[in-house]
Amino acid sequence: MTFHIFTSRLVIALVCGILIGLERQLRQRSAGLTTNSLVAVGACIFILVSETVIANAVAAGGPVNNDNLRVLAQIVTGIGFLGAGVILRDGFTIHGLNSAATLWCSAAVGSMCGYGLWKGAIVSVLVILFINWVLKSVEHYIETHQKDNPAADPYVKSPTANNDNNPAKNDPNKNNPAKNPANTDSKKA
Numbered sequence: 001m002t003f004h005i006f007t008s009r010l011v012i013a014l015v016c017g018i019l020i021g022l023e024r025q026l027r028q029r030s031a032g033l034t035t036n037s038l039v040a041v042g043a044c045i046f047i048l049v050s051e052t053v054i055a056n057a058v059a060a061g062g063p064v065n066n067d068n069l070r071v072l073a074q075i076v077t078g079i080g081f082l083g084a085g086v087i088l089r090d091g092f093t094i095h096g097l098n099s100a101a102t103l104w105c106s107a108a109v110g111s112m113c114g115y116g117l118w119k120g121a122i123v124s125v126l127v128i129l130f131i132n133w134v135l136k137s138v139e140h141y142i143e144t145h146q147k148d149n150p151a152a153d154p155y156v157k158s159p160t161a162n163n164d165n166n167p168a169k170n171d172p173n174k175n176n177p178a179k180n181p182a183n184t185d186s187k188k189a
Helices: 003-026 033-059 066-086 097-114 118-148
Strands: 088-090 093-095
Touching: 003 033, 003 118, 033 066, 033 097, 033 118, 066 097, 097 118
Parallel strands: none
Antiparallel strands: 088 093
16 A cells, blocks of 8 residues: 555544534534544554555465464454553443544554555554644633533534423423412413
8 A cells, every 4th residue: 555545544534534523523522623533543543554554465475474463353342441441430421432543543553564565554653643733722712612602512402492401391280270370361260
């Protein structure tokens, strides 16, 4: 695989992760812009490593060494468990998702280095740093703006539109004149 193809696939994964993460961020979900971007990039790196290992074996005229691909699969799984240990829940708040996703990306970069794909590893590190520095700043900006202006979130209903919060609507006695004197008919009196 050429360096140009590798880089273009990585950038496409980044853009897709940004778009998905932006939607999640606007809905104020815990896995937002940076987490989704990191996961998309990490998954792309693992696939690119696998594809490169297979392509190199075929180009050398030898059989594909499935053991290398099995090791790669076990790295993906093992780092998933390691990342799960970094994620903490504190009430309704979840911490450590970005750290777990960054660990996963680091494993992908380490796999690239292990296979001798150092140029791709360097580009991958730059993309991961871009996500953790630049996109994290964008994420904080969005969070700050949404706290200052709750109406900025296109997915949040306004309090007047949500009739479930209306105490009169949820009152089981609202139609019972004996228990709700406000509902008595004045003509019957």
